[in-house]
Amino acid sequence: MNKGTLIILAGPSGSGKDTVMKELFKLLPDLKFSISSITRDMREGEVNGEKYNFITREEFESMIENKQLLEYNVYCGNYYGTPKAPVEKAIAEGKEILIEIDVNGAEEVRKNCTDYFSVFIMPPSFEVLRERLVGRGTDKMEVIEKRLEEAKAEMARANEFDYIVVNDDLMTAVQNFKTIIEAERCKSDRIL
């Protein structure tokens, strides 16, 4: 049996990361997803245990204290974090588990994990990114400008990742991501 691995995925808002991920899971049904633990209120349409585990502040702080998180962060007064146990379980069972995270979170995870590789989803250009964010029509221009600033800062750190998948054409990006996962199964440290 090959050894399992953690797949760290990041990419700026507007890179199409979520869509790439959704298509990837269709092609690789055995791929696990790392569910984040968070303390904010559940929003309409969200299902507990799907993308997030909604837990209390006390539960989260106990996880911090007991070093049960690969990384965590505070955003708008709420905790967001990656529980260690499911990742370690998946790797021990020889499975691949994907974690979607921002570049700072990715940096933390790398420090606390040995069996991983990392992928950065890159928009084809900064101009395309701007068009996509404006095209959504859901955000005010000042929100879009803030997102673009954040995206620029994230893209400048793409070199911290092992692989870059340029999301120009969606299915090409998904196929490239799948190819990376398949090639990584041939890594000597996964086999020996």
Place this chain on the structure above:
Amino acid sequence: MNKGTLIILAGPSGSGKDTVMKELFKLLPDLKFSISSITRDMREGEVNGEKYNFITREEFESMIENKQLLEYNVYCGNYYGTPKAPVEKAIAEGKEILIEIDVNGAEEVRKNCTDYFSVFIMPPSFEVLRERLVGRGTDKMEVIEKRLEEAKAEMARANEFDYIVVNDDLMTAVQNFKTIIEAERCKSDRIL
């Protein structure tokens, strides 16, 4: 343009390395092959400049002196080596160039090169390797036993390579090798 890379390929006698390579070149016509320079006499059926460049002892020793080789070795009184220039040219042009070599040669090349990844072709088992070498029917048992000893020693060093391609089914092995090459094109240091 993506950066080019050297692909270091090794694998024991009987691993099916040559057949895998032949099929791979059919699938990837742009892949370059690193032609070794050697000083032994040309054998029947060999073409100068195909797998080897046949050069004189003096020419070879001048290449050593001028540090124009990535690695070299002496075998049965003849020199065998990898010229540096074609590899550097291919990498500078953004191409992929494959070098077939033994594990000691691979170690030397790694020391003298920065842009590379390495692949070890592994027979499915030591028993299958024995069957293949015996099955060829071309060698005496003592030659086979010597090859098997060498193979065992080479296989023990598979961990020095980035990837391992198990050659159980030929076309699966070729496909895995191709997948590795395609995934490596997404490496951030090839793109940025």
